[in-house]
Amino acid sequence: MIAYIVNLATLVAIFGIAAASMNLLIGYAGIFSLAHGAFFGIGAFAAAQLALNLTPDLLLAFLAAASLSIALSLCLALPALRVRGEYFIAASLGLQMFAVTVFHEAPSLTGGHGGLAGIPQATLLGIEVGTPWRFLAVAAVTLVLSLLLIQILMRGSFGRALMAMRDAESAAMAFGKNIPLLKTLAVAAGCGLVGIAGALYAFHISFVIGDSFTLEQSVLLQAMVIIGGAGTLAGPLVGTLLILLLPAALTFMPMIPPTEIGTVQQFLYGAAMTLLMIFRPGGIAGQSVGRR
Amino acid sequence: MSEALLSVRGLSKSFGGVAAVQNVDMDLIGGVVTALVGPNGAGKTTLFNLVTGNIAPDTGEVHLEGRPITSTKPHDVARLGVARSFQDLRLFGKMTVHENVMVATEPATWLWQPGGPEAKRERLARVDEALERTGLAGLARARAVDLSYAETKFLSMARVIATGARIWLLDEPSSGLDPNSRKRFVRLIRDAIAAGVTICLIEHNLDIVTELADRIAFLDQGKKLAEGEPQAILRDPTLIAIYFGERRE
Numbered sequence A: 001m002i003a004y005i006v007n008l009a010t011l012v013a014i015f016g017i018a019a020a021s022m023n024l025l026i027g028y029a030g031i032f033s034l035a036h037g038a039f040f041g042i043g044a045f046a047a048a049q050l051a052l053n054l055t056p057d058l059l060l061a062f063l064a065a066a067s068l069s070i071a072l073s074l075c076l077a078l079p080a081l082r083v084r085g086e087y088f089i090a091a092s093l094g095l096q097m098f099a100v101t102v103f104h105e106a107p108s109l110t111g112g113h114g115g116l117a118g119i120p121q122a123t124l125l126g127i128e129v130g131t132p133w134r135f136l137a138v139a140a141v142t143l144v145l146s147l148l149l150i151q152i153l154m155r156g157s158f159g160r161a162l163m164a165m166r167d168a169e170s171a172a173m174a175f176g177k178n179i180p181l182l183k184t185l186a187v188a189a190g191c192g193l194v195g196i197a198g199a200l201y202a203f204h205i206s207f208v209i210g211d212s213f214t215l216e217q218s219v220l221l222q223a224m225v226i227i228g229g230a231g232t233l234a235g236p237l238v239g240t241l242l243i244l245l246l247p248a249a250l251t252f253m254p255m256i257p258p259t260e261i262g263t264v265q266q267f268l269y270g271a272a273m274t275l276l277m278i279f280r281p282g283g284i285a286g287q288s289v290g291r292r
Numbered sequence B: 001m002s003e004a005l006l007s008v009r010g011l012s013k014s015f016g017g018v019a020a021v022q023n024v025d026m027d028l029i030g031g032v033v034t035a036l037v038g039p040n041g042a043g044k045t046t047l048f049n050l051v052t053g054n055i056a057p058d059t060g061e062v063h064l065e066g067r068p069i070t071s072t073k074p075h076d077v078a079r080l081g082v083a084r085s086f087q088d089l090r091l092f093g094k095m096t097v098h099e100n101v102m103v104a105t106e107p108a109t110w111l112w113q114p115g116g117p118e119a120k121r122e123r124l125a126r127v128d129e130a131l132e133r134t135g136l137a138g139l140a141r142a143r144a145v146d147l148s149y150a151e152t153k154f155l156s157m158a159r160v161i162a163t164g165a166r167i168w169l170l171d172e173p174s175s176g177l178d179p180n181s182r183k184r185f186v187r188l189i190r191d192a193i194a195a196g197v198t199i200c201l202i203e204h205n206l207d208i209v210t211e212l213a214d215r216i217a218f219l220d221q222g223k224k225l226a227e228g229e230p231q232a233i234l235r236d237p238t239l240i241a242i243y244f245g246e247r248r249e
Helices: A002-029 A036-053 A058-082 A085-105 A132-155 A157-167 A169-174 A179-205 A215-228 A235-251 A258-279 B044-051 B074-079 B097-105 B116-133 B149-163 B179-194 B206-212 B230-234 B237-243
Strands: B004-015 B018-029 B033-037 B059-064 B082-084 B167-171 B198-202 B215-220 B223-228
Touching (some): A002 A132, A002 A157, A002 A179, A002 A215, A036 A058, A036 A085, A036 A179, A036 A215, A058 A085, A058 A179, A085 A215, A132 A157, A132 A179, A157 A179, A157 B097, A215 A258, A235 A258, B004 B044, B018 B033, B018 B044, B018 B059, B018 B198, B018 B223, B033 B044, B033 B206, B044 B059, B044 B167, B044 B198, B074 B082, B082 B149, B097 B116, B097 B149, B116 B149, B149 B167, B179 B198, B179 B206, B206 B230, B215 B230, B223 B230, B230 B237
Parallel strands (some): B033 B198, B082 B167
Antiparallel strands (some): B004 B018, B004 B059, B215 B223
């Protein structure tokens, strides 16, 4: 039971980081990407390859995962510079599908359809951190540091510029904001951070496969942000807790037969999202949207 | 007459088959308030968009203090000291009043602003002053989306004030204001003029135009039909007929 809870808590921390990075794009910059699952995967594969071929050091894995994700984020930044709204969503969807194809069809990089197995336990500055409790501590500290960094950035002029771009791009330009640079920085920051989450995920699961980073993963991350409250610090974490703990909580309800848990879960998700968007469109942790 | 701070020469822009601006010349002289007057669709806002780099002209040039700025990116035009407001305001709705104005004082896009704590104090002082002048100091923590109509208009002005720009391009800044708010708006503009700001405003309220403008440029169907002192322009029966849609010459 304890092992189950520790595993769940570690996943909450990892997906909390991923959702917080998605929130940077959706919540603060107003960039609705459907390719975030792909960058989660890029980080995971980068860390896995590093651990399998060179070293399982977590800091180096973070560096490799973030660097590769940031470098490849230009593929997302380019369409973001040219198109907005639904056109960008379509472009990011294309990128997500392209990435999944690469994950499946490039066995030398990703293990292809079989994925990469046998990822060694992580070390941190020479100390073994692969045990469940230690890894939970590392993931939790990374989550806290990520949220702290986001908080610092968003309270400063960079955060204000991002939010200004989100609310009225042309007005932000009229007040001196270089929109192409802002979008590139936002996409790089969001993708770099989700790359780090991907690295943690690879070490935690010790097996990475392209099927874990499909469009469904991108949508799940978006749901975590929107349900929790886009554009708030706590929102993504609240959404992550809800989405990851709900299925776990359902398994402890004796009145629901184990075979029906999936159905009940889908029903509850659907109902929760619909009701939330009607009665609290800003998300659980978000402010209500109203006019005087 | 002193030299033009901002000058426009032969500016033209077409969208598909529609000539939105045709061969327009215009000078903004330092300390002089110029009103762009004309019926809807005359090309007034397009002219602002061309000057501020939001859209590139087909032909023509824009100079700021003799320096060519044609097709310069909007954020660079802003940094050169040209601030603008929008007809539909384009406030940063989910941000607070204070944040809306603060954004206008922060020129850099990078992770930090230049100048350190001293510059930040100066920017904060500018924000406070802009909020004070527009009567929004008590609403600093309110979200823009929660403001009343008149308050949103003054927030739009507060952002422009806080930039510290020498040239203001104001797109229908007083439209929809009640008489009291309109008086406050006129006072605000007069204070800015006294402080040496050069203003070009698009305005449909001819009382405001008469009260504030030193010169009027009259536009119709993308062409500048006339330019001169308000009394002369507003007494021209042909222009007035065009403005009120009674007759087209």
